[in-house]
Amino acid sequence: MEIPQLHPDAAAGVQAYRAKKELLAPLGLPPELPPDWREKALCKFKELLQQRRSLSLYMDICVRCGACTDKCPFFLGTGDPKNMPVARAELMRKVYRHHFTAAGGVSGRWAAGEELTDTVLKEWFTYFYQCSECRRCAVFCPFGVDTAEITMAAREIMASIGVAPKYVTEVIKKAHETGNNIGIPEAAWIDSCQFLEEELKAQTGLDIKIPVNQAGAEVLLVPPSADVFVNTDTMMGYARFFYAAGISWTTSTYASEAANFGMFLNYDQLKKVNLRMLDAARQLGVKRLVMGECGHAWRAAQAFMDTLNGPLDFLAPPCPEHICELAARYIRTGRLKLNKSANDGLTVTYHDPCNLARAGGLLEEPREILRAVVNDFREMPANTIREKTFCCGAGAGLLTDELMPTRMNGAKPRMEAFRTTGATHLAVPCAICKAQFPVAFKHHKIEAQVVGVMDLLGRALVL
């Protein structure tokens, strides 16, 4: 897509709502900005520099070559120079140079350092919540400088002084209280699953179950909770698949959420939110843990879970497994009967969620499934898919109304790539993308629909 001119401060006014006391305190964060917040923040900064090589190395080695400047969807959409990955990182790097390097101390202004002030903090809160931690910039950097790591560190520092978004903290609080991000109680979960079973009966005439809390099942499936209430075709897709594959499975009301918003706040919460799934797996005595269609949940589980909450040796490998991996494995070994023509009339293209492609290594399986169940499947342009995929524009805690201008601008590169395909359906295995794209389609005046990969598989399964 066309690279925009620089529009300084174009996105400066787009800010997340700040969390107040009642959301901060339950997560163990200071209920308000402490009077000595600068010292506290710098102390946390120092601690993170010592704990994370990604941070300390990436503070040091960027050569400001600019290779990443036109790679961020939020820059491409807004033209705000502070949304260029290197400029975003410099917001933190200038503080690093001032407070933590010899050059910053010696030569002040010449070393481009800056003291941590109110203004800088405000800038951090604005621009580190306009980064979706999508890692696209890192793919093009000669040193693999990953701005997502810098964003995560900045958010962790801000959280440590009670500066956090309302949306993210609210979701985490709900996850702790109810087991899912929407705050749905157990009874409603059971109701919904029953309702979907009836729906499946009406569609197929078969008794396809969506089991809840079934001890001794082989597989615990943890979907994003949105699949049960919003993206119900995806949920029914899972059910159809397990039915056809003859695998005994269950959902859990204790861990009724795959998504891990802890990753968008701090290490502590990342770890805590993940843990629920393993507790549920243990309680129910399942043998395998399978993750539903959710992007960053996959990163938190696949890349981090064994480290944070492991060892996972009480579950069978591969642990965790992605539903697309499992389904692709069954397709590959010829254990499913498929009728591709069930999806005729749809022209489908595939959106790689950032966290599946660049942080979870899941690029082939969804495509394998789509090729097996859709006759008209086509790819978007090569520089917008796979490891070069564009974020939907709403990842990492941006999926909230007050950030709408940035979300819609951030979706622009993806929308333009989609337009070139002439597809009618955008298949995407991620609940955040599924919530973002319909709004983005409308905003960018595109007539198309969003579907899950498992929806399309479900339709093509001969049961």
Added chain:
Amino acid sequence: MTVGLLFISCVAMSTLFLSMALYVAMAIFLGGMGWRIYRWIRTPVPLKIVLTPGPQKFPGVLRRLVGELFGFRALAKADRSLWTPAWLFHVSLLLLFLGHLGGLVIPHLAQTTLGLNEKQFEDMAQVVGSAVGLLAITMLVWLLIRRLLLPRVRWISTFSDYFALVLLLLIIATGNAMRFMGGLNIIQAQRFVAGWWTLHPVAPPRDPIFAVHLLLVCALLIYIPFSKMVHIGGAALFSPTLNQRNNPRQQRYVNTWEKNNGNSTASS
């Protein structure tokens, strides 16, 4: 006034001053780089953050790192008009470094390996050295112009970015100037380097440009560990997004700073 200048240049070219400056600069460079690299290595990497799809086994990681280090592969994906000058500049820098090593630091190394006589070698060094120097200068100018003209890159540039480019330009320009003006006595330069190297400093070649060249190199050596130029330590090698194996499910990855790791804290 003139006397003063003369005096300063005499001091500057004197055996002691140039040699000492180079000792100090080299010590700061080695100590500084050692410290920076030690700090990178010492800092733990708590989680698997490798960029995927990534290699699962070590040979694949090696291929990835070599590709970045010697081919600037990510840069090639990002922007050809940056890759070209950046890669050619680094290659010419590497050649200049090897040239200094084979022609000055270890006299006769290049000459004997190539099987040339003294005269042939000097002619070759003259031609190849100047050509590579010119290549480096051209690429540096290209990078500088790019930095000034591309609004995005200009926006992110700091004093340090221009300083590094200009300093290098001056170093290579003075290097080439010695050749073009024909003033440099290679044998004297070799003796100076050999003396410095074996801690028995001898007089440097009586050429003011040589002194300037050498002092600028000292400035660069001191500057490197304290600026973005630390990347010459092979930064990509230490970068977890590039140097990790993509195998979190095959082999448990342990966070070394988290003591009570594990699932004992089960809530509920």
